[in-house]
Amino acid sequence: MATGKQFDDLPNEVLLKIFSYLSIEDLSMSTHDVSIRWREVSQDNKLWKNAVFSPRKEITDKEIIKYLENMPALKSFSATRIMANIVIDTLCRSCRAIQSIELHTSHNMKVPLLQKIIHHFPHIESLKVPLPYPVLLEQLKFAELIGQCQSLRRLSLDGNSGHTFIRQGVLIPIAYGCPSLQHMHLGNYGQIDEDIQNILQKKSHHLLSFSCKIFVTKDIAEHISECTKLQHLEIENYNDHLLFDDIKSLLKITHLKYFTFRFCSEDVVNNLPLFFLSGMFSQIVHLDLSESYYINDITVTTICETCPQLRHLNVCGGQSLQNDGLRYIGKCVHLEHLDLSVCMDLTDGSMEYVGSGCHNLKKLDISGCYKMTDRVIEHVVKCTELRVLKFNYNDLTGSTFHLISTHLQHLAEVHLENCMYLDDVYVDELHKQMPRLKIIVARRCKELYLDPEDAVLFDYLCISEELSLSQV
Numbered sequence: 001m002a003t004g005k006q007f008d009d010l011p012n013e014v015l016l017k018i019f020s021y022l023s024i025e026d027l028s029m030s031t032h033d034v035s036i037r038w039r040e041v042s043q044d045n046k047l048w049k050n051a052v053f054s055p056r057k058e059i060t061d062k063e064i065i066k067y068l069e070n071m072p073a074l075k076s077f078s079a080t081r082i083m084a085n086i087v088i089d090t091l092c093r094s095c096r097a098i099q100s101i102e103l104h105t106s107h108n109m110k111v112p113l114l115q116k117i118i119h120h121f122p123h124i125e126s127l128k129v130p131l132p133y134p135v136l137l138e139q140l141k142f143a144e145l146i147g148q149c150q151s152l153r154r155l156s157l158d159g160n161s162g163h164t165f166i167r168q169g170v171l172i173p174i175a176y177g178c179p180s181l182q183h184m185h186l187g188n189y190g191q192i193d194e195d196i197q198n199i200l201q202k203k204s205h206h207l208l209s210f211s212c213k214i215f216v217t218k219d220i221a222e223h224i225s226e227c228t229k230l231q232h233l234e235i236e237n238y239n240d241h242l243l244f245d246d247i248k249s250l251l252k253i254t255h256l257k258y259f260t261f262r263f264c265s266e267d268v269v270n271n272l273p274l275f276f277l278s279g280m281f282s283q284i285v286h287l288d289l290s291e292s293y294y295i296n297d298i299t300v301t302t303i304c305e306t307c308p309q310l311r312h313l314n315v316c317g318g319q320s321l322q323n324d325g326l327r328y329i330g331k332c333v334h335l336e337h338l339d340l341s342v343c344m345d346l347t348d349g350s351m352e353y354v355g356s357g358c359h360n361l362k363k364l365d366i367s368g369c370y371k372m373t374d375r376v377i378e379h380v381v382k383c384t385e386l387r388v389l390k391f392n393y394n395d396l397t398g399s400t401f402h403l404i405s406t407h408l409q410h411l412a413e414v415h416l417e418n419c420m421y422l423d424d425v426y427v428d429e430l431h432k433q434m435p436r437l438k439i440i441v442a443r444r445c446k447e448l449y450l451d452p453e454d455a456v457l458f459d460y461l462c463i464s465e466e467l468s469l470s471q472v
Contacts, residue, residue, distance in 0.1 A: 015041045024051050028070040043073040048097070054078040065090045076100040076126075082107055092120040100126035105158060111141045118145050125180075128156035131166060131187075139170045147177025158187030168195060175199040183232075185211040197223045208232065209258070215239045218246040225249040234260040234288075244271035251278050257285045257309075264292035273302040281307050290316040290339065297325030304328040314339040316365070323350040330357020337361075341390065342368040348376045355382035367392035367415070374400045381407035392417040398426030405433035416441045 010018075019027055019042055031042040053074055055064045061084045068074070068087070074095040079087075082104050091098065098121050103109065109130050118124070127146070132138040146155065155178070157166065165188045174181070175198050184199070184207065196214065200207075200223040209232030210224065216237045224233065230253050242265045251274075259281065264272070269292055275281060284307050289295055295318030303313065310332045315321060321343045329335070335358050340346060346369045354364070361383040366372060367390045377400035380389065386408050396419050404411065414430075414437060416422055422441060431439055 012041055012044075016044060016046060019044075019047055024053050024071075025067060027051075028067055032070060045073065048073040048075055050075075052076040052078050052100075054080055057081050061087050069094045071095055073097055078102040079104045079107070085113055088113060088117065092116055096120070099124060100154075102126075102128035102156075103130065105130050109142075111138055111145070114142055114145050118149060122149070123151040124149060125151050126154040127152060128154075128158075128185075131157050131170075133165075136167045136170075139167050140173075143170045143173040147173035149178055151180055152178050153180050154183040155181060156185035156187075158185055166195075171195040171199045175202040180206075182206050183209040185209075185234075186213075188213045193217055193219055196220055200224060200227060203227070205229070210234070211260075212236070213238070216242050216247065218249075221247040222249045225252040228253060229255065231255055232258040234258070236260075236262045237264065240265055243267050244274075248274075251275065251280055254280060255283065256281065257283055259284055259286070260288035260290075262288065262291045264289060264294065266294045269294040269296065269299060272299050276302045276306040279306075283309055285309050286312040288312070288314040289318070290314045293317060293319050295343075296320040297322050300325035301328055304331045307332060308334075310335055312337040315343065316341045318343045319345065321345060323347060323353070326350045326353040328357075329353050332358070333360070335361060337363045339363075339365040340369065341365045341392075344368065344370060347371045348373055348379065351376050351379035355379035358383050360385055362386060363388040365390040367394065367417075370395055372396075374398070377401065377403050384408065384410070386411055388413045388415075390415040391419060394419050395421050397421050397423050398430070399423070401426045401430045402433070404430060411437060413438045413440070 015038070019031065022030065027042055027047060031038045051074070053067065053071060053076065055067070057080050064083065064087050068090045072094060075097055077091055077095070077098060077100070079102060088103075091101070101117060101121070101124065107130055109132055111132070114129065117127075127149070131142060146152070155174070166186060171186075172195065175195075181203055184203070196212070197219060200210070200220075204223075204226045206229070207227040208229055210227065210230060211232070211234035213236040214220065216235060216239045224230070233253070233256060240263075244267050247268065261268075272289075281287070281303075287303065287307065287310060289299075292315070295315050300315060300318075300321060303310070304326075305328055308331070311334050313332065313335060314337075316339045318340075319342070321340075322345050326346075329338075330353065338354065338358065338361060340350070346366070351366070351372070354361070356379075362385055364380065364383065364386060366376070370393065372394055374396055376396075380386075381403045384407060387410055389404075389408070389411060392415050396416070404414070411434070416427070417440060419441070427439060427441060431437065
């Protein structure tokens with residue numbers, strides 16, 4: 001008893017330090033019944049300020065409710081799957097300090113549920129909810145409720161359904177409400193210009209990030225360009241005939257750090273170097289030009305020479321890109337993530353440039369680059385900091401996989417989905433040499449503890465009868 005009492009007498013500062021090493025689940029459940037003082041200290045704002053409760057997919061709704069009932073100081077909740085509304089009811093009842101809620105994109109969202117959330121959390125700062133579909137009146141009521149949120153800084157209305165388009169007029173209450181709004185993710189918006197232009201105009205002096213899937217027009221680009229404080233811009237373009245002159249006004253945005261422009265038209269791609277040469281992207285950290293068929297050597301070379309801060313580059317689907325486009329990739333000395341998947345004209349020689357220049361690379365995706373051979377591994381392993389490596393849909397046999405175990409000591413995942421010439425002997429040997437490495441192959445997985453949800457997501461089976469368990 002004396003020892004227990006001495007332990008309970010530890011100063012609050014020491015207890016806080018100890019509790020800071022606990023998971024959010026342990027913090028809520030393991031400290032509660034020790035003593036009243038431990039329970040009080042475990043709810044200190046310092047422990048919960050940046051904590052997010054994002055329950056694992058396998059945890060049942062009943063278990064989630066039990067956790068929430070013991071998290072009165074919780075600030076942020078993020079759903080990883082569809083949950084019963086009783087979970088949200090418990091969140092509203094038990095976690096009165098909530099500032100951020102993210103519901104799953106497939107959640108069956110209805111007006112009464114949003115009313116309950118906003119009633120219990122009128123000062124909510126971040127909200128991610130899927131719009132109801134397809135009823136216009138429900139979407140309008142949604143927007144009216146959201147427009148009342150005076151403290152809302154971040155809003156995402158994206159849904160999982162490709163049919164969940166924001167209907168005409170829905171953004172009006174948000175445009176004239178939400179005075180604190182700085183970050184907007186609007187999901188699918190189709191071809192309705194007026195509402196987008198209106199909300200961009202009303203929020204132009206506050207917006208720091210804007211994301212939308214939209215039929216880009218000259219008018220929309222001009223309204224985006226008036227948001228001169230933008231640091232994060234993400235556009236998925238539906239306009240196949242978009243001209244570079246239509247988006248030239250974006251050159252006025254000079255503080256971008258994160259830029260995504262998917263599905264660039266041919267004319268936009270051919271003139272993109274003007275963006276980079278203007279100095280617009282001198283501070284860019286994350287650049288995504290994926291699904292842009294016409295991305296070419298000139299574009300990528302210009303990126304390499306004008307984006308010294310770049311950490312993430314995605315040109316997935318750039319089928320006009322050749323090896324020479326990566327000649328100067330080493331100038332991006334901070335590059336950590338490189339996605340070249342489905343750049344089908346790239347060969348082993350392209351990875352010679354990557355291997356010799358990208359010494360900080362953590363993730364590399366060269367899936368679907370079918371012209372690459374086993375010799376590509378000789379270049380890739382020079383990126384010794386790699387954590388994730390993707391070779392899906394390539395014609396590798398695995399004959400050089402022994403270089404992975406000797407050079408890539410930090411590698412956590414290697415993806416080999418649908419490599420039709422892959423030899424199991426080489427895969428088994430790699431697993432033997434690196435037993436902690438998660439190796440994912442077509443419909444098979446060498447990792448016993450692969451999340452079943454992930455296995456479904458990638459359409460794999462965790463353990464196939466074809467695999468020898470003696471190797472695991």
